[in-house]
Structures are given as structure tokens and as C-alpha cells.
């Protein structure tokens with residue numbers, strides 16, 4: 850199962866060359882992640898209020914084709930890997946079905962007391978599991 854998030858490229862997203870600045874794709878990916886987490890009952894605001902920390906330990910991107918001002922972008926998001934203490938989110942950015950970029954982020958669950966990586970809680974595992982790439 851995949852989650853879809855949409856946005857339109859705004860003028861402030863673009864650089865002097867008229868394309869979306871590379872770092873901004875991570876902002877959009879995190880917006881998609883935040884919307885996805887809320888949709889599965891893991892809203893980040895509530896998690897943070899409960900003392901949960903899920904820092905990003907790794908992020909990478911492949912920029913296949915540029916994105917331009919005004920374009921409608923569909924971001925599909927899936928869980929590429931559910932580890933012991935971490936999960937990897939995979940994002941594909943498409944315009945009119947054309948793949949423009951691929952990103953990944955790795956999120957690590959930290960124990961509230963020690964601040965060290967700890968086993969992903971069972972409920973989080975259950976909520977993320979259905980979006981695993983291997984389930985497609």
C-alpha cells in the first residue's frame with residue numbers, strides 16, 4: 850500500500866535557474882511524511898508532546914528530472930524497511946506520471962529516558978507495516 854501527497858510548485862521553491870532547489874525536495878518529503886504519519890494515527894505533534902523522538906539518521910535523493918514553477922506534483926510514500934529501531938521511508942515525486950525524483954529518509958525511534966535507539970513500539974510497527982514496499 851502507498852500513501853499519496855500532492856503539492857504545487859510555488860515560486861519561492863525555485864532557484865535562479867527556474868527549477869526547484871535540490872534541498873527543498875527534503876522539505877516536501879517531510880511534509881508528505883508528516884501528513885502520512887497523521888493519516889495513520891501517528892501525528893508528529895502528538896508524538897512530540899508525548900516525548901517521542903524520531904530523528905532522521907540518513908537521507909538521500911536521486912534527481913532524475915527538474916521540477917518547475919506551477920507543476921502539480923504527486924509524492925507517493927511507502928515504508929521501504931522496518932528495522933529493529935528504525936524505519937526507512939521511500940518517496941517518489943511524479944508530474945503527470947513522469948518520475949522526477951526519488952528520496953529516502955531513515956527515522957530512528959529513541960527511548961524517552963535514555964535518548965538512545967530503542968525497539969520500535971508494536972503499535973507503530975503495526976501502523977507502518979501495511980505501507981511496506983514488500984506488501985505491494
Ligand SMILES: CC(C)(COP(=O)(O)OP(=O)(O)OC[C@H]1O[C@@H](n2cnc3c(N)ncnc32)[C@H](O)[C@@H]1OP(=O)(O)O)[C@@H](O)C(=O)NCCC(=O)NCCSC(=O)c1cc(O)c2ccccc2c1O
Pocket residue numbers: 893896897901902903904905906907931932933934935936955957959964965966
Ligand atoms: C539517530 C541516532 C540517535 C542514531 O544513533 P546511533 O548511530 O548510535 O544508532 P545505532 O547505530 O544504534 O543505529 C540505530 C538504528 O539507526 C540506523 N542508522 C543509524 N545511522 C544510520 C545511517 N547513517 N543510515 C541509515 N541507518 C542508520 C541503524 O541501522 C539502526 O537501525 P535498526 O532498525 O537496524 O535498529 C544518532 O545518529 C543521532 O542522534 N543523529 C543525529 C540525528 C539528527 O540530528 N537528525 C537531524 C534532525 S532530526 C529531525 O529532522 C526530526 C524529524 C522528525 O520527523 C521528527 C519527528 C518526531 C520527533 C523528532 C523529529 C526530528 O528531530
